[in-house]
Amino acid sequence: MPTQLVRNPVNPEQLTLLQQVFDRACQEHQIDKTSPDAEALALILVNSLQKGKDDEEKLAAVAAALVSSR
Template sequence: MPTQMVRNPVNPEQLSLLQQVFDQACAEHQIDKASPDAEALALILVNSLQKGSDDKQKLSALAEALAKSR
Protein backbone atom coordinates (compact mmCIF):
# COMPACT_ATOMS: atom_id res chain seq x y z
CA MET A 1 0.00 0.00 0.00
CA PRO A 2 1.62 3.29 -1.10
CA THR A 3 2.16 5.99 1.48
CA GLN A 4 0.27 9.18 0.75
CA MET A 5 1.74 12.57 1.48
CA VAL A 6 -0.61 14.62 3.62
CA ARG A 7 -0.93 18.14 2.30
CA ASN A 8 -2.46 20.84 4.41
CA PRO A 9 -4.95 23.24 2.84
CA VAL A 10 -3.68 26.77 2.20
CA ASN A 11 -5.39 29.46 4.27
CA PRO A 12 -5.91 33.08 3.08
CA GLU A 13 -2.87 34.40 4.98
CA GLN A 14 -0.65 31.73 3.45
CA LEU A 15 -2.08 32.42 0.00
CA SER A 16 -1.19 36.08 0.43
CA LEU A 17 2.34 35.09 1.51
CA LEU A 18 2.72 32.82 -1.53
CA GLN A 19 1.52 35.60 -3.83
CA GLN A 20 4.05 38.06 -2.38
CA VAL A 21 6.96 35.63 -2.73
CA PHE A 22 5.90 34.59 -6.24
CA ASP A 23 5.40 38.19 -7.43
CA GLN A 24 8.75 39.27 -6.02
CA ALA A 25 10.64 36.38 -7.62
CA CYS A 26 8.97 36.96 -10.99
CA ALA A 27 9.73 40.69 -10.89
CA GLU A 28 13.36 40.28 -9.79
CA HIS A 29 14.15 37.59 -12.35
CA GLN A 30 12.00 38.82 -15.25
CA ILE A 31 9.86 35.68 -15.22
CA ASP A 32 6.66 35.95 -17.28
CA LYS A 33 3.87 34.91 -14.92
CA ALA A 34 2.23 32.94 -17.76
CA SER A 35 5.40 30.96 -18.53
CA PRO A 36 6.21 27.34 -17.70
CA ASP A 37 8.98 28.60 -15.38
CA ALA A 38 6.43 30.63 -13.39
CA GLU A 39 4.05 27.69 -13.23
CA ALA A 40 6.81 25.42 -11.93
CA LEU A 41 7.85 28.05 -9.36
CA ALA A 42 4.27 28.43 -8.14
CA LEU A 43 3.77 24.67 -7.83
CA ILE A 44 6.98 24.21 -5.86
CA LEU A 45 6.17 27.11 -3.53
CA VAL A 46 2.65 25.80 -2.85
CA ASN A 47 3.95 22.27 -2.30
CA SER A 48 6.64 23.53 0.09
CA LEU A 49 4.10 25.55 2.05
CA GLN A 50 1.71 22.60 2.27
CA LYS A 51 4.50 20.49 3.72
CA GLY A 52 4.93 23.01 6.53
CA SER A 53 7.34 25.68 5.29
CA ASP A 54 5.37 28.88 5.89
CA ASP A 55 8.26 31.18 6.76
CA LYS A 56 8.54 34.07 4.27
CA GLN A 57 12.34 34.11 4.38
CA LYS A 58 12.58 30.39 3.65
CA LEU A 59 10.04 30.58 0.83
CA SER A 60 11.82 33.63 -0.63
CA ALA A 61 15.17 31.84 -0.47
CA LEU A 62 13.63 28.82 -2.20
CA ALA A 63 12.11 31.04 -4.90
CA GLU A 64 15.45 32.80 -5.38
CA ALA A 65 17.33 29.52 -5.76
CA LEU A 66 14.75 28.17 -8.21
CA ALA A 67 14.74 31.37 -10.28
CA LYS A 68 18.54 31.41 -10.52
CA SER A 69 18.71 27.74 -11.53
CA ARG A 70 16.34 27.97 -14.47
Protein backbone atom coordinates in the same frame (compact mmCIF):
# COMPACT_ATOMS: atom_id res chain seq x y z
CA MET B 1 -3.31 -0.07 -2.15
CA PRO B 2 -0.92 2.91 -2.64
CA THR B 3 -0.46 5.31 0.24
CA GLN B 4 -1.71 8.81 -0.43
CA LEU B 5 0.21 11.77 0.85
CA VAL B 6 -2.22 14.27 2.36
CA ARG B 7 -1.10 17.87 2.50
CA ASN B 8 -2.56 20.61 4.62
CA PRO B 9 -4.77 23.05 2.75
CA VAL B 10 -3.46 26.56 2.24
CA ASN B 11 -5.31 29.15 4.32
CA PRO B 12 -6.07 32.69 3.09
CA GLU B 13 -3.16 34.23 5.02
CA GLN B 14 -0.74 31.71 3.53
CA LEU B 15 -2.19 32.29 0.06
CA THR B 16 -1.49 36.01 0.41
CA LEU B 17 2.09 35.23 1.47
CA LEU B 18 2.57 32.88 -1.49
CA GLN B 19 1.22 35.52 -3.89
CA GLN B 20 3.60 38.16 -2.52
CA VAL B 21 6.65 35.90 -2.79
CA PHE B 22 5.62 34.70 -6.26
CA ASP B 23 4.97 38.24 -7.54
CA ARG B 24 8.28 39.53 -6.19
CA ALA B 25 10.27 36.62 -7.64
CA CYS B 26 8.64 37.03 -11.04
CA GLN B 27 9.36 40.76 -11.05
CA GLU B 28 12.95 40.49 -9.80
CA HIS B 29 13.85 37.70 -12.23
CA GLN B 30 11.72 38.85 -15.17
CA ILE B 31 9.57 35.73 -15.26
CA ASP B 32 6.37 35.97 -17.29
CA LYS B 33 3.60 34.93 -14.88
CA THR B 34 1.94 32.88 -17.62
CA SER B 35 5.09 30.93 -18.48
CA PRO B 36 5.96 27.33 -17.61
CA ASP B 37 8.74 28.67 -15.35
CA ALA B 38 6.18 30.67 -13.38
CA GLU B 39 3.90 27.66 -13.09
CA ALA B 40 6.78 25.54 -11.77
CA LEU B 41 7.74 28.28 -9.33
CA ALA B 42 4.16 28.51 -8.02
CA LEU B 43 3.89 24.75 -7.55
CA ILE B 44 7.21 24.55 -5.74
CA LEU B 45 6.31 27.46 -3.47
CA VAL B 46 2.99 25.86 -2.50
CA ASN B 47 4.70 22.52 -1.92
CA SER B 48 7.42 24.17 0.17
CA LEU B 49 4.85 25.97 2.28
CA GLN B 50 2.97 22.73 2.88
CA LYS B 51 6.21 21.08 3.96
CA GLY B 52 6.86 23.71 6.63
CA LYS B 53 8.62 26.62 4.92
CA ASP B 54 5.92 28.93 6.15
CA ASP B 55 7.51 32.33 6.36
CA GLU B 56 8.41 34.90 3.74
CA GLU B 57 12.17 34.55 4.17
CA LYS B 58 12.17 30.78 3.70
CA LEU B 59 9.87 30.93 0.68
CA ALA B 60 11.93 33.72 -0.89
CA ALA B 61 15.05 31.57 -0.44
CA VAL B 62 13.31 28.68 -2.21
CA ALA B 63 12.33 30.99 -5.08
CA ALA B 64 15.87 32.40 -5.35
CA ALA B 65 17.41 28.94 -5.39
CA LEU B 66 15.00 27.75 -8.05
CA VAL B 67 15.56 30.77 -10.25
CA SER B 68 19.33 30.54 -9.97
CA SER B 69 19.24 26.90 -11.07
CA ARG B 70 17.32 27.53 -14.30
